[in-house]
Amino acid sequence: MATMESLIGLVNRIQRACTALGDYGGGDQAFSSLWDALPSVAVVGGQSSGKSSVLESIVGRDFLPRGSGIVTRRPLVLQLQKTEDGKQEYAEFGHLPRRKFSDFASVRKEIQDETDRITGKTKQISPVPIHLSIYSPNVVNLTLIDLPGLTKVAVEGQAESIVEDIENMVRSYVEKPNCIILAITPANQDIATSDAIKLAREVDPSGDRTFGVLTKLDLMDKGTNAVDVLEGRAYRLQQPWVGIVNRSQADINKNVDMMAARRKEREYFATSPDYGHLAGKMGSEYLAKLLSRHLESVIRARIPSITSLINKSIDELEAEMDHLGRPIALDAGAQLYTILELCRAFDKIFKEHLDGGRPGGDRIYGVFDNQLPAALKKLPFDRHLSVQNVRKIVSEADGYQPHLIAPEQGYRRLIEGSLNYFRGPAEASVDAVHLVLKELVRKSIGECLELRRFPTLQSTIAGAANESLERFREESKKTVVRLVDMESSYLTVDFFRKLPQEVEKAGNPGGNPRENSPAVQNIDRYAEAHFRRIGSNVSSYVYMISETLRNSIPKAVVYCQVKEAKQNLLNYFYTQIGRREGKQLSELLDEDPALMDRRLQCAKRLELYKKARDEVDSVAWVR
């Protein structure tokens, strides 16, 4: 069975938690709605009607400023928290956290000073509330709000608007459906003229949440009494009326203490000929109990909606935390772990691009299937193996002694010269694949959501990956150039064996060749056919090599660049990072300060809401 104290204490705890976050019912939306979901009790009445006196006697302590004229000039949000019997009582202000006031005279002084701090030592008012918590074994758990007294005229030094300003400020508190109204009316005033009742009726027409409190019963004219009001006949409310006798100004001047005042009040009702029959339902102690009981039923009814509000906020905050990323650990080991995890996350995406889970890897195939064959086809072999060039190269190779059978040196030079052309397309393939890989690194970095919050690590990983790609490119270039060189270092013997042997048919070799003679023409024609044949032989050899390279260059490129990138892209980085100090590691995990701040706020709120949820749960389950 949940006690009344635990239920109201729960509300107080949640409200205090909200207060700690600087929420006064405005600002943060989720908090203000939580604040609004919780009930509170506001004390409303005309000036000097006895509001502060009622508050003090519920609390059982003298601590509110007092004096003639307008005293309460800012709302005072007062949280009463029952502590274990025998515990020292103390007070705490929201604006002075961690400072405990055990002397209630200094609480009064602080309220005065804090009021003046905002309003100046004038008779001005301010809607900014003062938050005060009182911890005591002598109170029940309640949140009370003391408000400036309603007035009908502005006094010297006050703006004309003050009458309306006060009313609007008070209304802003009591119009909230969760606000329980303690409408204070002095008994020595006609109930029909009560400002408190007038305002209460306006904001709570059904009277569900209005408690009528009649003060100054002892000051009524002899021969009159308030039984009609107290028994609900003069003015009907859903809740019972409670009569109160506070200390008179004379009592206060004589320093009559609170306990004595309560005793006196009890005696007053017990011995009163008018109110004796109502004694059990009168007095400030009874009022406090009545209020607590009412709050309990209100809160009980609210628990489901408070729970769902808290859960909704927790869900939202959790989602935001996920979005912001969880906070990073502080020790070097955990940081290293985090960095490696992030590297792996990036590496996984990069691999998916290559393996086809994500787009982009196909562009490598495009290099081999289109770019390389096209480049090979464009090589200028026609020019290199033209009759003129063949003639030139073969003649140069022969030197002073023309070849007699087959121009071996000539062939070699023609072939070597041709094969040299292959270096270009080979190296271009390496560069093209390099560009594709680099682009995939850039893409993968961008797509790695986990990395987004760490700009420093992001650029470090990108740098390390590009360095590796650069190294792979160098290796790959060396390898493809070597492939080309290998082709020219040893000619395929078989190919030449199969060449049809040239038949020497140059007739009349001993004659004196004269220009324009048929013999000379024959020899020229013969020579041209000879060189053409050489050219076409070389050309088909080169074509054969071209076919080989078209297949072997992609193999070399994949082996040296693509496979390496897939398996060892960050290996070098890993060996380096293992040697780093804690400080360098945390530098890598540098985050945007605004983001870190946001996360801190978010985590703080999440903790608060979870605490609130635990508290609601513990109460809800006991029932």
Ligand SMILES: Nc1nc2c(ncn2[C@@H]2O[C@H](COP(=O)(O)OP(=O)(O)OP(=O)(O)O)[C@@H](O)[C@H]2O)c(=O)[nH]1
């Ligand atoms: N005899 C007697 N005097 C009372 C009673 N209630 C209040 N007083 C006196 O009325 C005066 C005003 O009381 P407060 O409690 O300061 O009234 P208040 O409504 O808080 O005043 P403001 O904050 O200035 O609006 C004080 O001198 C109290 O001693 C009562 O029930 N009986």
